[in-house]
Amino acid sequence: MDNMDTSFKEGTADAGLLKRTQSAGVTERVRQHLWRIWIGDVSVGTLLQTEDLREYTQFGQTVSNSTTFWLEEQQKVLYVGARDVIYALNTNNINDQSMKMIRWEALPAKTKDCLNKHRQGFENCHNYIRFLRRFNGTHLYACGTYAFLPHCAYVDIKRFTLSAPFEGKDSCPYDPTVGYTGLVADNKIYTATLYGFHGGQADIIKSFDGRSLKMVDSVILKAPNFVDSMLVRESVESSEGDDDKIYIFFTEKLGDENAFNGKPLVSLVARVCKSDEGGNRTLQKKWTSFLKARIVCSIPEYDFNFNILRSVFVFNQKPWQNTIIYGVFGSQWQNIQISAVCQYTIADIRKAFEGPYKEVQESARWWARYNGAVPTPRPGSCITDAFKKEGIKTSRDLPDNVLEFVKEHTLMDEEVRPVGSRPLVTKKLVNYTKMVVDTVTALDDKQYSVMFIGTADGWIHKVVHIGAIAHAIEEMQVYKEPQPVESLVLVGDQLQRTLIVGAQSGVIQVAVSSCHKYRSCLDCIMGRDPYCAWDGENCQEVQLQKDRTGLIQDIVNGNKGCLKSKADxxxxxxxxxxxxxxxxxxxxxxxxxxxxxxxxxxxxxxxxxxxxxxxxxxxxxxxxxxxxxxxxxxxxxxxxxxxxxxxxxxxxxWMSTIREIIYLFLIAALGVATVVLSILCIYLCCSSARRGKRRMHLSGASGMELQNVAGSTAGKCEEGRYSGERFLKIIPGEGATAGNHLSSTAAMVDLLPPPPPPPPPLPLAPDPATAGATPNGLAGLPHVLRKMNGNSYVLLRQAGDVDTISSHYHSFTEELSKMLEKRKHAQLVDKLDESSV
Known part of the structure; x- marks a missing residue:
């Protein structure tokens, strides 16, 4: 393995990881060995989206911060503590009608006071339920942050009602975002968190009979993050009359950089005795049994430590000596996504607390192994039968020298190392958050541990523990919107096993297996899922099959039992x-x-x-x-x-063929366009040639030519001449004479739009006597000029005496020019007027 290439390829995820480690301050040795850790990285077998999951159920009620679970397995009830509410859900179906709810909100005055102390819009001024445990045979004990003023109350299980709340400053944190753990043992409450409005006081507290037991003032936990706690009944069938133990898991920041090989963060497990009552003169109302030891999850050959403990799952087995603890760990470099799961035994933890102590070397100011004399009875021990024989029946009877020693030597020298001295599971590019473990009996009559590990983006990794290895079966997307999985619990019997998940947005229930996703025998067998087996046609849930004689399964190797197959x-x-x-x-x-x-x-x-x-x-x-x-x-x-x-x-x-087809199509399109444009041009030219000229046929023999000499549609008058384009020719023929009325032939004029009918014509031979009485003063002129539409004039020329008409034509043309010059400044009449000649 040392001969392997340790370089990172550019553009790969590992290359990006190397760059992030450089910015994170990771040592060069760690960077060079990080990629080797991926050799043991578990690869997920199958990816399942939410729509692929079997029995996927989302809790129908609107709920936020559903992060506190308490399972009553025999009653098939799951109690869920969320924001401002407590639920009682049926584990068979979380949306069952039997669901119960208690609304528990902070009083408006408390909420207002919280907002004033923080800021308006501060989301944490609600009552977040952080503690929910069975207290006795009839009640639960619940505590909430209650707008930064913790309150506790008892919940009547039968009626599911809440008692009058009371202050619980020593039982619950003020801030809902800080680490917290708690449990109830024999009506005594054990909690560990950061207490106070600003969270500056870390303590492990035992509350009982109106009293409390706390840590000694000389023992200061530095920025701890409490993760979980467990009760181990070590007094059961004990040959030495031992006491039960409370174990608290947390992460602590070290002030001395030289401690623990210079690691600034360490994961620890602390231990106290359940019957501890404090000392008589020394350590009054203080723990006399508090000790702590470092818990390690690392890869020794690479000197790489997963030193941030994120969650703990306790797998209780009888007898208690078989208890197994699983820890979910991450790296202290926050911009490196890498996680691990380590497995521990209660025997290894006990061994660490029974070993030598550490002490602070004042000269070097770092922790070292204590090699001096240890007083008797052993400091930090619980009261046993041997203690009672010496007259020490309770912790109040312990000698002062024993209590003084435990004040100064709370840290153990030996570390708690995982089974096999290495992680059970390692996974890159993911942050694990929570986990639970189920035990499944396979077809080979062996029991296998199946781990369900929640991630920070709303997925569940399903991993089976086979001997010394871990095989990732599948990865299930539980939440469509990425969010950390904060609560996990397994419910139901072997015939109907489901997983209930809690997160910020709500509660989800899914089946532990999705055997239907395997479509072939090889997929089903190589999936190595203890819940699934091949029946010859389909992959089935083993627990649902009454007759298992024909089922095929190979958990150990995952390669036996299927016939050779051929692909289509x-x-x-x-x-x-x-x-x-x-x-x-x-x-x-x-x-x-x-x-x-x-x-x-x-x-x-x-x-x-x-x-x-x-x-x-x-x-x-x-x-x-x-x-x-x-x-x-x-x-x-x-x-x-x-x-x-x-x-x-x-x-x-065929690329050239396509090109030719495209070219032909373009040529044809251009030809069609050319033809269309040509037709359009011809049409426009013909239209323009005919514009302004119209013909009309008269039934008479005479022909007339109409000329528009004024108005908006008239032609230009230039130097006393009129444009020939403005004449309308009337084809002569036999019919009416020159004296016929013009209105008799106006209907035959092909003009668009047609003009209104002209008025009757004036007499051709004017009366000299009345010439001077004409309205326009044009005496003796032939009436050949008519006003049309109020602002135009028409000159009528008849086929007759050409000389007479010509003389009249030129004489009235000059007069007309003068008249038009005058009319430039005069307003045109709206109606036809016979005088406009």
């Missing part, structure tokens, strides 16, 4: 000069992919066109020689089995 052949036809992608749909994330083509393993080093990207095979720029059979195999647990087969056929190059 898929035909893929691809053209030349394109990239070919062949997927390998593995059902397990722990299997390795093996691709073959023509009996040779791919990708080959001599042919760079073949590349493997995870489970995908990529063939670059396919050629005719790449046609053939491709096979994907999975290699797992010493077994190689087929997963997918492809018959690849390479066709002629």
């Amino acid at each position: 052949v898929l035909i893929k036809t691809v053209p030349k000069d394109v990239d070919l992608f062949l997927p390998c749909p593995l059902g397990s994330n722990t299997a390795a992919v093996l691709w073959t083509f023509g009996g040779k393993e791919l990708p080959g080093g001599s042919e760079p066109r073949y590349q493997q990207d995870g489970k995908l095979l990529v063939v670059r720029q396919v050629q005719a020689g790449d046609a053939g059979s491709y096979h994907c195999h999975a290699r797992e647990n010493g077994l190689v089995y087929p997963v997918a087969s492809y018959d690849v056929r390479v066709g002629q190059g």
Whole structure:
């Protein structure tokens, strides 16, 4: 292993991890060995989304901070302490109608006072239930932060009602975010947390009979984070009449950098005796049995320590000597996501507390092993039959020299090391938070421990402990929104085993197994799930099968029991000069992919066109020689089995054909566009040529030509001449004479829009006597000029005496020009007027 390459590839997750370790202040030796830890990193077999989980149930009530669980297994009731509320849920179905609820909110005055002391909008000014345990046969004991003024109360189990709350400053933390643990033993309450409004006082307190027992003032815990506690009934069947013990697990920050090889954070386990009552003169109302020892989770050969304890699960077994403790650990470098699970025995913990003590060397100011004389009876011990024979019946009878010694020597020299001296599970790129352990009897009649480990992003890792190894079965997404899993409990019997999960957003209940996800015999067997077995057609839950004779299961090796299988052949036809992608749909994330083509393993080093990207095979720029059979195999647990087969056929190059089709299409489109534009241009030209000219047919023989000489639609008048484009020609014919009325032929004019009918024509031969009486003063002029639409004039020219008309035409043209000049400054009349000539 020392000869392995310790370099990190650029662009990989490990390379990013190396950069983060450099910024985190990790030593060079640790950085060079970090990647080696990944060799023991557990790989998750199967990923399951929320929709893939069996019996997935979300608690229907709106609940926040559901982080305190207390299970009454015989009554099948789970008590949940959340924000401002306590629930009693049916473990068979958390949404059952039998659900009960107690609303417990802080008084408005207390909430207002909390907000004034902190700030408006401070979310923690609620009553967060942090303590919920069975107190006696009829009541639970509950405590909450109560808007930074802790209160406690008793809960009547039968009626599920709350007694009158009372202050509980020594039983619950003020701040809901600090570490806390507590338990009840024989009507005595043991709690450990940071007390006080500002959380500056750390203590382990025993409350009983209206009194309390605390730590000695000389023993100061520095920034502790209390994780969990447990009661071990060591007095049961004890040959020496020993007492029960309370064990408290926590993490502490060391003030002396030289202590424990310079590690600034350490995980510890403290021990006190249940019957401790304090001393008589020395250590009055103080612990006489408080001792602590370091608990270690590390990889010795790499000198790497997981020194932050996050949670503890106690697996109680009878007798108590078989009790197993699981610890979930993380690294002290917060920007490095790496977690581990270590396993301990109660015997190893007892051994540490029975060993030598440590003391502070004043000259060097660091902890060292104490080699001096130890007084009797042994300091920190519980009262036994041997003590009672010497007249020491309680802790009040202990000699002063024993109590003085325990004040100065609270730390043990020996460390509590894990089983096998190394982690049971290590996992990179994840932060573990909580865990529970179930024991399952497999088809081989052996019991296997199955661990359910919660993560900081709302997932559950399911890991089975097989001998000295751990195999990750699956990873289940419990919460769609990433959030830390803060509570876990296993409920139900072997026939209906479920897992209840608590987090900030609510409570979830899921089945412990999802055997239906395995579609083949190999998937079911190699999953190595003690809950699942193959019946010949499907993967079934073992506990639900009454007849187990035909079931197949291999937990130890995960490679026996299934016949050889063949993968279906898929035909893929691809053209030349394109990239070919062949997927390998593995059902397990722990299997390795093996691709073959023509009996040779791919990708080959001599042919760079073949590349493997995870489970995908990529063939670059396919050629005719790449046609053939491709096979994907999975290699797992010493077994190689087929997963997918492809018959690849390479066709002629079609890229050029597509290009030609595109070119032809573009040419055709341009031709159509050209034709359309040509037609449009011809139409516009014809329309413009006809614009302003219209013809009309008269039934008479005479023809007339109309000229628009004024108005908005008139042509330009330039140097006394009129544009020829503005004449409307009337084709002469036989019919009415020049004296006919113009209105008789106006209906035949093809004009858009048609003008209104013109007024009757004036007489062609004016009366000289009345010439001077004409309205416009144009005496003697022929009435050939008519006003049209109030602002235009029309000159009528008849086919008759050309000379007469011509003379009249030029004479009235000059007069008309003068008249129009005057009318520039005059307002046009709205109605037709015979005088406008």
